[in-house]
Amino acid sequence: MKQIVLVPRKLPSIPIEAEVISPEIFSGKNIEEIKELQVWNGNCKRKLGDFFSVKGVKSEDPNETHIVIQGDVSRVKYIGKEMRSGKITINGNAGMHLADEMKGGEIIVNGDAADWVATEMRGGTLKIKGNAGNMLASAHPGSERGMKEGIIIVEGNAASSLARKMRRGTIIIYGDIGDHAGSQMIAGTIICLGNIGRRPGALMKRGTIIVYGKAESILPTFIYDATYQPTFIRFYLKNLKEKLNVKLPAEMFNGDYERFHGDIAEDGKGEILLFKRKP
Amino acid sequence: MGKVLKDVVCSFCGCLCDNLEIAVENGKINPVSRACKVSISRFVNYNKDRVPYPMIREKGGLVKTSLDEAINKAAEILSRANWPLIYGLSSSVCEAHRKCVELAELVGGVIDQTATVCHAPTILAFQEIGEIHATLGEIKNRSDLVIFWGCNPLDAHLNHFVRYSVTPKGLYISKGRKDRTVVAVDVRETRTTRVADIFLRIEPGKDYELLSVLRALINGKEIDLDKVAGVSMEEIRELAEKMVNCRYGVIFFGLGLTMSRGKHYNVMAALSLVRDLNKKTRFVIIPMRGHYNVKGAGVVLGWQTGYPFAVDFSRGYPRYGPGEFSAVNLLANGEVDAALILAADPAANFPVSASKHLARIPTVVIDPKISMTSLIADVVIPSAVSGIEAEGTAYRMDGVPIRLRKIIDPEPGVLADSEVLQLIIDRVKGVR
Numbered sequence: 001m002k003q004i005v006l007v008p009r010k011l012p013s014i015p016i017e018a019e020v021i022s023p024e025i026f027s028g029k030n031i032e033e034i035k036e037l038q039v040w041n042g043n044c045k046r047k048l049g050d051f052f053s054v055k056g057v058k059s060e061d062p063n064e065t066h067i068v069i070q071g072d073v074s075r076v077k078y079i080g081k082e083m084r085s086g087k088i089t090i091n092g093n094a095g096m097h098l099a100d101e102m103k104g105g106e107i108i109v110n111g112d113a114a115d116w117v118a119t120e121m122r123g124g125t126l127k128i129k130g131n132a133g134n135m136l137a138s139a140h141p142g143s144e145r146g147m148k149e150g151i152i153i154v155e156g157n158a159a160s161s162l163a164r165k166m167r168r169g170t171i172i173i174y175g176d177i178g179d180h181a182g183s184q185m186i187a188g189t190i191i192c193l194g195n196i197g198r199r200p201g202a203l204m205k206r207g208t209i210i211v212y213g214k215a216e217s218i219l220p221t222f223i224y225d226a227t228y229q230p231t232f233i234r235f236y237l238k239n240l241k242e243k244l245n246v247k248l249p250a251e252m253f254n255g256d257y258e259r260f261h262g263d264i265a266e267d268g269k270g271e272i273l274l275f276k277r278k279p
Numbered sequence: 280m281g282k283v284l285k286d287v288v289c290s291f292c293g294c295l296c297d298n299l300e301i302a303v304e305n306g307k308i309n310p311v312s313r314a315c316k317v318s319i320s321r322f323v324n325y326n327k328d329r330v331p332y333p334m335i336r337e338k339g340g341l342v343k344t345s346l347d348e349a350i351n352k353a354a355e356i357l358s359r360a361n362w363p364l365i366y367g368l369s370s371s372v373c374e375a376h377r378k379c380v381e382l383a384e385l386v387g388g389v390i391d392q393t394a395t396v397c398h399a400p401t402i403l404a405f406q407e408i409g410e411i412h413a414t415l416g417e418i419k420n421r422s423d424l425v426i427f428w429g430c431n432p433l434d435a436h437l438n439h440f441v442r443y444s445v446t447p448k449g450l451y452i453s454k455g456r457k458d459r460t461v462v463a464v465d466v467r468e469t470r471t472t473r474v475a476d477i478f479l480r481i482e483p484g485k486d487y488e489l490l491s492v493l494r495a496l497i498n499g500k501e502i503d504l505d506k507v508a509g510v511s512m513e514e515i516r517e518l519a520e521k522m523v524n525c526r527y528g529v530i531f532f533g534l535g536l537t538m539s540r541g542k543h544y545n546v547m548a549a550l551s552l553v554r555d556l557n558k559k560t561r562f563v564i565i566p567m568r569g570h571y572n573v574k575g576a577g578v579v580l581g582w583q584t585g586y587p588f589a590v591d592f593s594r595g596y597p598r599y600g601p602g603e604f605s606a607v608n609l610l611a612n613g614e615v616d617a618a619l620i621l622a623a624d625p626a627a628n629f630p631v632s633a634s635k636h637l638a639r640i641p642t643v644v645i646d647p648k649i650s651m652t653s654l655i656a657d658v659v660i661p662s663a664v665s666g667i668e669a670e671g672t673a674y675r676m677d678g679v680p681i682r683l684r685k686i687i688d689p690e691p692g693v694l695a696d697s698e699v700l701q702l703i704i705d706r707v708k709g710v711r
C-alpha cells in the first residue's frame with residue numbers, strides 16, 4: 001500500500017469538517033492537489049493544507065491508498081465518510097462522524113473515538129484501540145436503520161446508545177458498554193466482554209447481545225428461557241478468533257449462558273445471552 | 280382603579296392562560312382575577328430589574344451607549360465570527376424566532392433553543408415514535424383519566440388543574456373533578472401526588488421499566504414478577520386496566536421523565552404505550568412545557584429549517600445535530616466563537632464549563648431584564664416585555680397559537696425583540 005501521511009498543525013477549537021480525508025478522494029491526486037482539497041472550519045471554506053502537512057506517495061488505486069494521520073484529530077469530523085476501500089490509520093484520537101456510512105476498507109484508530117462514529121456503517125472494518133463515544137454504529141436522527149453491515153472492534157469501552165437500530169453486522173467491545181445498547185435493534189450481533197449498562201436491547205425486534213461480564217439490569221420485558229450451551233456460539237467465536245484475531249476468554253467457548261428473549265414490548269424475537277460464571 | 284382589560288394572556292408558563300383580567304393605571308399593572316400567583320408577581324414586577332439602556336463592554340466594564348452603537352457592535356461580533364451561536368428564544372415570541380433563524384442563516388451559525396435542556400428528549404422521541412395529541416380544550420371536555428407522570432403542575436403550572444385538566448366541567452365531564460380519575464406517578468410526594476386518586480411512587484430512574492411493563496400488559500403479555508420499579512404488580516395491573524377501560528385518557532409528563540436516566544428512551548416508552556392504547560380506547564399524551572413559548576420556538580424552527588432545535592447553518596443549509604449542535608455542548612467544548620442570547624440566561628443555568636466559555640467569547644444579549652448572562656455580555660440591548668409591552672404570537676404547550684397583546688407602552692426607544700433583531704440583520708447585510 002502507498003502511504004500518505006497527514007500531520008495536524010495546531011488545530012483551531014472550532015471543529016473542521018474533512019470528509020475529503022478518504023482513500024477514494026486521495027487516490028489519483030498528487031500531494032499538491034491533496035493540500036488543495038476543501039474542508040470546512042465553522043462557516044469558512046479552507047484548504048486541507050491549511051491544517052495538515054501532507055507527505056507521501058501518490059497512489060492511483062484507492063485499494064492501495066493508506067492514509068496515516070499522525071496526531072490528535074478529535075476536532076476533525078467526517079474522516080472516512082462513505083469510504084469504500086483502502087485504509088486509514090489515525091495515531092491519535094478521532095472526531096465525530098468518523099466512518100460515517102462507511103462502505104468498505106479499513107479504519108484503525110490508535111486512540112479514542114468521539115460520539116456518532118460509524119453511523120449507518122454499511123461494510124468494512126473499524127478498529128478502535130481506545131474508548132468509543134455515544135451512538136457508535138447507530139442510525140442518524142430520524143433514520144430507520146443503523147449499522148447495516150461490517151465489523152467493529154473496540155478494545156476499550158463504548159458509551160451509551162451503542163448500535164441503535166442496528167440491522168446487520170458484528171460489534172465486539174472488549175471493555176464495558178453504557179446504557180441502552182442495541183436499542184431498537186433489528187438484527188445483528190453485539191458481543192460485550194466487559195459489563196453492560198442498563199436496558200440492553202430496549203425495544204429490540206431481533207438480534208443477539210452476548211455479555212461475558214455483568215448486566216446492570218435486564219428489562220422486565222425480557223423473559224428468561226433457559227441456561228444452556230448454545231452450539232452456534234462455539235462456531236461463531238471460533239470464526240472471530242481465527243479470522244479477525246479477536247481475543248476471547250477461553251471459557252466463553254463452552255460456557256453456560258442464560259438466555260432471555262425480548263423485548264416483548266415489541267416483537268420479542270431478540271435475545272440476550274448472559275455468560276454464567278461457575279460458582 | 281384604572282382601565283380593566285379582559286381576556287389578557289399571561290406570557291409566563293406553557294399554560295398561556297388567556298382569560299386574565301388586568302387593571303392598568305399610571306404605568307402600573309395589577310391583575311384583578313384569574314392570574315395565578317406566579318403570574319401576579321410577573322405583572323406587578325414587570326418593570327423591576329430592567330436593562331436600563333443599551334450597553335457595551337469597554338475596558339472590562341459595561342457602559343451606556345446608544346442603540347445605534349450597540350446594534351453596530353452586535354452586527355460586527357456576529358458577522359466576524361467563524362461559528363456563532365444563537366440561543367434562547369423560548370421566552371420570546373414567534374416573530375422574534377423567525378428573525379433569529381434569518382440571522383443564523385445569514386451569519387452561518389448554529390441556532391438552538393432552551394428545549395435543548397428540558398424537552399429535547401421529548402422532541403427526539405416524537406421524531407422516533409410519533410405523537411398522539413390533543414388540545415387542552417379536548418382534555419377539559421372529554422378526559423376521564425388524567426395521569427401526571429414526573430410533573431407537578433400544582434407547583435409549576437398553577438392554573439393547569441383548574442383550567443384544563445382536573446377540576447373544570449366539560450361537555451362529557453359534567454361533574455368536573457368527580458368524573459375524572461387522577462393518577463400521579465413520581466419518585467417523591469408532591470402537592471400534585473397528594474391530591475391524586477392514585478399515586479404510584481416509583482424508584483428513581485425506573486420510569487422506563489414501569490412504562491414498558493404497562494405496555495406489555497395492555498398488549499396481553501404476562502409479566503411474572505412481584506414488583507417493577509418499586510411498584511407492586513397488583514397496582515400496575517390495576518392502572519393498566521384503568522387505562523384500557525377509560526373513555527379518554529391523557530398522560531401529562533414533565534422533566535421527571537425527560538431528564539432522568541434514560542431520557543428520550545423514557546419518552547419513547549411513554550409514546551409507544553399511548554400508541555398501543557389507541558387500539559383499545561382513546562388516549563393522548565402532552566408534554567408539560569415550561570417557558571411560555573418554548574413550544575413556539577420548536578414550531579418556528581421546524582417550519583423554517585425542518586428541524587426543531589440544534590440546527591447548524593455553517594455550510595449554508597440547515598443541518599440537525601442533537602448533541603452535536605446543542606448549545607451546552609458547543610459552549611462546554613469551546614467550539615463556538617461568539618453568541619447571541621435572546622431572552623434566556625445560560626450563564627446561570629448551564630454547567631460551569633459552558634458558562635465560562637460564554638464569558639470568554641464576545642456575547643450579545645437581548646433581554647428586557649438584567650440576567651447573569653447580561654452581566655458577562657459584551658453588548659446588552661434592552662427590549663420590550665412580550666405580552667406586556669409588545670404583541671406577538673406564542674404557542675401553548677398543546678400547540679395552540681395564541682396572540683399576545685400589548686397592554687402598556689414600553690419606555691421610549693425600547694423596541695420589541697423582533698425589531699432589535701431586524702436592526703441587527705440589516706446592519707449585518709450592510710443595509711441600514
Ligand code: SF4
Pocket residue numbers: 289290291292293294295296313314315316317318436437438439
Ligand atoms: S398558569 Fe402559567 S400561564 Fe396561567 S396564569 Fe399561571 S403562570 Fe400564567
